[in-house]
Amino acid sequence: MSHxxxxxxxxxxxxxxxxxxxxxxxxxxFIAITFKAVSILVIVxxxxxxxxxxxxxxIYKLNAESEDDEHSYExxxxxxxxxxxxxxxxxxxxxxxxxxxxxxxxxxxRPHLDQLLGLVVTAILLLxxxxxxxxxxxxxxxxxxxxxxxxxxxFVLGLGFLLGVVLVEWRLAAEGGLVxxxxxPAAGPMGAVFYIMTGMHAxxxxxxxxxxxxxxxxARKNLYSARQHWGVEAAAVYWHFVDLVWIxxxxxxxxxxxxx
Amino acid sequence: MKKFFSTxxxxxxxxxxxxxxxxxxxxxGIRAMMGLSITDTFFxxxxxxxxxxxxxxxxxxxxxxxxxxxxxxxxxxDTPEHHEDxxxxxxxxxxxxxxxxxxxxxxxxxxxxxxxxxGLFALIFRTELAxxxxxxxxxxxxxxxxxxxxxxNTLMSLHGMIMIVSILLGIAGIINYVVxxxxxxxxxxxxxxxxxxxxxxxxAAVLLLMSLVLGGFDTGWTGYPPLSVRAPVxxxxxxxxxxxxxxxxxxxxxxxxxxxxxxxxxxxxxxxMPIFVWxxxxxSIIALTATQLIGLSFQLVMFQRLFGMxxxxxxxxxxxxxxxxxxxxxxxxxxxxxxxxxxxxxSELLPVFARKPLFGYRWIAxxxxxxxxxxxxVWAHHMFTSGMNEYLRVPFMYSTLLVAIxxxxxxxxxxxxIWKGKLTYPTPMLFVLGAxxxxxxxxxxxxxxxxxxxxxxxxxxxxxxxxxHDTIFGGFVFPFFAALYYWFPKATGRRxxxxxxxxxxxxxxxxxxxxxxxxxxxxxxxxxxRIVDYDPALGFDSTHLVLTIAGxxxxxxxxxxxxxxxxxxxxxxxxxxxxxxxxxPEWQVPSPMPVHNYDQPFEVVGEPYDYGLPGSKYxxxxxxxxxxxx
Ligand SMILES: [Cu+2]
Numbered sequence: 001m002s003h004x005x006x007x008x009x010x011x012x013x014x015x016x017x018x019x020x021x022x023x024x025x026x027x028x029x030f031i032a033i034t035f036k037a038v039s040i041l042v043i044v045x046x047x048x049x050x051x052x053x054x055x056x057x058x059i060y061k062l063n064a065e066s067e068d069d070e071h072s073y074e075x076x077x078x079x080x081x082x083x084x085x086x087x088x089x090x091x092x093x094x095x096x097x098x099x100x101x102x103x104x105x106x107x108x109x110r111p112h113l114d115q116l117l118g119l120v121v122t123a124i125l126l127l128x129x130x131x132x133x134x135x136x137x138x139x140x141x142x143x144x145x146x147x148x149x150x151x152x153x154x155f156v157l158g159l160g161f162l163l164g165v166v167l168v169e170w171r172l173a174a175e176g177g178l179v180x181x182x183x184x185p186a187a188g189p190m191g192a193v194f195y196i197m198t199g200m201h202a203x204x205x206x207x208x209x210x211x212x213x214x215x216x217x218x219a220r221k222n223l224y225s226a227r228q229h230w231g232v233e234a235a236a237v238y239w240h241f242v243d244l245v246w247i248x249x250x251x252x253x254x255x256x257x258x259x260x
Numbered sequence: 261m262k263k264f265f266s267t268x269x270x271x272x273x274x275x276x277x278x279x280x281x282x283x284x285x286x287x288x289g290i291r292a293m294m295g296l297s298i299t300d301t302f303f304x305x306x307x308x309x310x311x312x313x314x315x316x317x318x319x320x321x322x323x324x325x326x327x328x329x330x331x332x333x334x335x336x337x338d339t340p341e342h343h344e345d346x347x348x349x350x351x352x353x354x355x356x357x358x359x360x361x362x363x364x365x366x367x368x369x370x371x372x373x374x375x376x377x378x379g380l381f382a383l384i385f386r387t388e389l390a391x392x393x394x395x396x397x398x399x400x401x402x403x404x405x406x407x408x409x410x411x412x413n414t415l416m417s418l419h420g421m422i423m424i425v426s427i428l429l430g431i432a433g434i435i436n437y438v439v440x441x442x443x444x445x446x447x448x449x450x451x452x453x454x455x456x457x458x459x460x461x462x463x464a465a466v467l468l469l470m471s472l473v474l475g476g477f478d479t480g481w482t483g484y485p486p487l488s489v490r491a492p493v494x495x496x497x498x499x500x501x502x503x504x505x506x507x508x509x510x511x512x513x514x515x516x517x518x519x520x521x522x523x524x525x526x527x528x529x530x531x532x533m534p535i536f537v538w539x540x541x542x543x544s545i546i547a548l549t550a551t552q553l554i555g556l557s558f559q560l561v562m563f564q565r566l567f568g569m570x571x572x573x574x575x576x577x578x579x580x581x582x583x584x585x586x587x588x589x590x591x592x593x594x595x596x597x598x599x600x601x602x603x604x605x606x607s608e609l610l611p612v613f614a615r616k617p618l619f620g621y622r623w624i625a626x627x628x629x630x631x632x633x634x635x636x637x638v639w640a641h642h643m644f645t646s647g648m649n650e651y652l653r654v655p656f657m658y659s660t661l662l663v664a665i666x667x668x669x670x671x672x673x674x675x676x677x678i679w680k681g682k683l684t685y686p687t688p689m690l691f692v693l694g695a696x697x698x699x700x701x702x703x704x705x706x707x708x709x710x711x712x713x714x715x716x717x718x719x720x721x722x723x724x725x726x727x728x729h730d731t732i733f734g735g736f737v738f739p740f741f742a743a744l745y746y747w748f749p750k751a752t753g754r755r756x757x758x759x760x761x762x763x764x765x766x767x768x769x770x771x772x773x774x775x776x777x778x779x780x781x782x783x784x785x786x787x788x789x790r791i792v793d794y795d796p797a798l799g800f801d802s803t804h805l806v807l808t809i810a811g812x813x814x815x816x817x818x819x820x821x822x823x824x825x826x827x828x829x830x831x832x833x834x835x836x837x838x839x840x841x842x843x844x845p846e847w848q849v850p851s852p853m854p855v856h857n858y859d860q861p862f863e864v865v866g867e868p869y870d871y872g873l874p875g876s877k878y879x880x881x882x883x884x885x886x887x888x889x890x
Contacts, residue, residue, distance in 0.1 A: 082518050083450060086548060089549060093549050097556040100585075104579060105571070180567050193571075217335075221336045
């Protein structure tokens with residue numbers, strides 16, 4: 001895999017990966033509503049995660065050789081990149097802890113939710129990741145205008161996901177009887193688990209949106225170039241990380257187990 | 261005084277107060293509009309206190325200036341790469357500095373302050389324990405909305421967590437000061453994050469102390485539900501304080517790892533890094549990742565209290581044992597976060613004072629990593645009596661016993677390093693040797709607790725308390741003091757008084773043996789931990805009296821240390837050269853350390869610990885002409 005592709009090849013690759021991810025997401029949904037094989041769902045999620053980490057988050061860049069001069073922008077970007085990935089590693093322990101909570105308390109059952117709505121919000125988030133990738137690719141080739149347009153689309157889709165979960169999904173779930181309790185003893189742990197998982201994820205989406213707003217604004221001020229755009233890269237990697245978490249949370253909440 | 265109120269510390273504290281009132285006021289206002297109650301036992305309602313405490317931390321950080329550079333960056337404004345400190349003298353340490361040496365000292369002094377507070381709490385409840393029956397923490401007394409036994413519970417719980425935070429700050433202090441110097445770096449990889457990590461610990465400490473006056477909490481430092489679900493509002497301050505201190509530890513660890521991977525000087529391959537650097541890596545791996553789980557476990561209890569979410573409530577289908585799994589996933593490895601840097605200090609200093617190469621460098625380096633990694637697989641040994649699935653007991657017993665192997669490697673190396681060495685005994689060396697002996701006791705009393713059949717008897721007794729204090733004194737307290745006596749001249753250009761140092765050592769060490777042996781003895785006989793009173797018929801009165809006296813003597817020895825520490829900054833004997841005749845790079849330049857560390861970069865040309873081998877060299881400083889930096 002060459003890492004210094006020309007722009008159109010990089011964009012083509014982004015499209016290809018998006019098609020893979022979309023196909024796998026559809027496959028997941030199909031498996032879930034037909035033969036309910038949990039192990040296959042886990043494997044599919046892991047493949048999706050690997051694709052996102054490699055092609056969208058460029059985890060291989062951690063290994064990139066940088067020149068010796070510790071004061072160069074390039075060397076510092078390498079250090080920053082390491083710092084960001086360490087942060088994501090740390091953060092993923094929160095999400096893993098919540099996943100453990102879900103497995104421990106719910107086992108092979110899941111909350112009563114609209115699976116189609118779940119698929120729709122998942123598709124929106126995946127699509128936003130695709131545009132984020134396009135934006136970052138544009139910036140790394142010095143195309144500021146395209147970066148700003150793509151980031152704007154990412155932002156709108158991200159906001160759509162956030163509102164879709166917090167306004168639409170939470171309301172529908174609550175109407176369907178899934179409450180976080182507030183003193184309702186009949187609620188069981190189902191609602192608590194659902195709201196804490198989607199809530200923690202939504203909080204990260206929100207911070208990601210703020211991050212996107214910041215780099216968009218700084219791009220507007222011409223602060224990034226093809227060679228120097230660490231802020232853009234960081235925002236993109238963080239945004240893909242939010243998508244990465246959802247790759248596991250979506251099947252855990254919408255697909256795996258029988259409805260109670 | 262006027263100067264004090266203009267410091268970042270004072271500004272932060274004022275902003276924390278404002279933030280607390282804003283947050284609490286906000287919730288109170290909303291509740292008033294919703295027609296809910298707006299006051300409670302401690303004036304504000306619990307949700308109001310929680311948001312207030314949260315806002316308090318945010319306001320502290322925004323108000324004291326430790327995040328202002330990041331805000332500037334987000335608006336596209338660049339800030340200078342290297343800040344010069346505007347302040348001199350003590351003011352430098354009460355203001356935001358990006359210099360890792362200043363931050364290291366800020367961490368260390370804060371740690372000493374918290375150790376004193378945590379120790380004071382211990383002395384208060386130890387005094388009550390000197391005799392059976394209740395003497396002064398009686399049922400009739402009232403303080404901060406608590407009666408005597410409740411206050412005992414709060415002090416006992418806070419002693420635990422305040423000491424834990426002080427340890428985290430203490431190791432961060434030593435690592436911050438020393439690691440960049442050992443690597444030959446100008447600073448940490450992320451100086452602003454470094455300052456942030458320190459400053460967030462300050463409001464964290466304030467929150468922990470706030471819990472004392474808001475009704476306290478009676479859960480012990482472990483905060484198990486259902487007890488923590490029923491405790492007064494103070495437990496929420498405790499949760500938030502731990503969360504803030506946790507972020508301090510997480511971000512500090514992130515910085516340490518990035519610094520060590522990216523900022524080593526030329527020639528410093530992995531196997532030529534100072535052993536303390538290896539220890540810092542191992543400890544940081546745990547702190548970076550596992551710390552999130554204690555934060556999460558407390559957060560879930562917090563949400564259970566605020567929103568009635570039934571994570572740990574069996575009546576709602578929740579599972580209290582789940583809490584213990586999440587909690588101990590951090591809190592066991594946390595012990596290795598506390599002791600690995602200390603064990604690194606032992607390995608780092610021993611060859612200096614034995615004038616011999618460190619025995620088995622590679623094995624020591626790998627044993628630190630081994631302890632850190634195995635440490636992730638042992639947490640449920642705290643839960644043998646919890647009612648978890650019984651088949652889990654045996655694997656966790658064996659994984660725990662496995663920790664003894666890398667730990668044993670360290671002891672072999674230390675003994676072999678001492679063997680036929682030309683030992684000298686200045687104060688730091690005394691504390692190193694003390695650490696080895698005390699940690700050996702801590703190590704030897706560990707496997708009995710790990711063994712299921714024995715642990716069922718020992719669980720929740722004073723035996724555990726004695727064992728634990730042995731590991732922490734051996735793995736942290738003694739090495740911490742050794743490190744402070746050792747690197748003090750580097751930071752100040754003066755050395756601490758040797759006579760007082762020796763008095764400190766010879767007072768603390770025997771008292772400490774009496775304390776923990778006594779604890780383990782009555783523990784074996786059935787003395788329960790964490791309780792305010794015990795049956796006189798058990799016959800523990802005289803032992804408890806001795807334990808209390810020993811506790812006071814340890815307190816006295818630490819006071820002597822603190823006096824020596826602050827007095828020597830001004831009045832200590834001048835020591836600007838290589839006082840300990842060390843090979844390490846930081847001692848090859850004059851003390852106190854210059855602001856930007858090394859004027860000339862150095863290159864590693866040999867093994868770090870080849871003491872006594874003629875002609876061997878660890879580092880070589882490049883001559884000014886050859887230097888390509890600056
Ligand atoms: Cu343990």
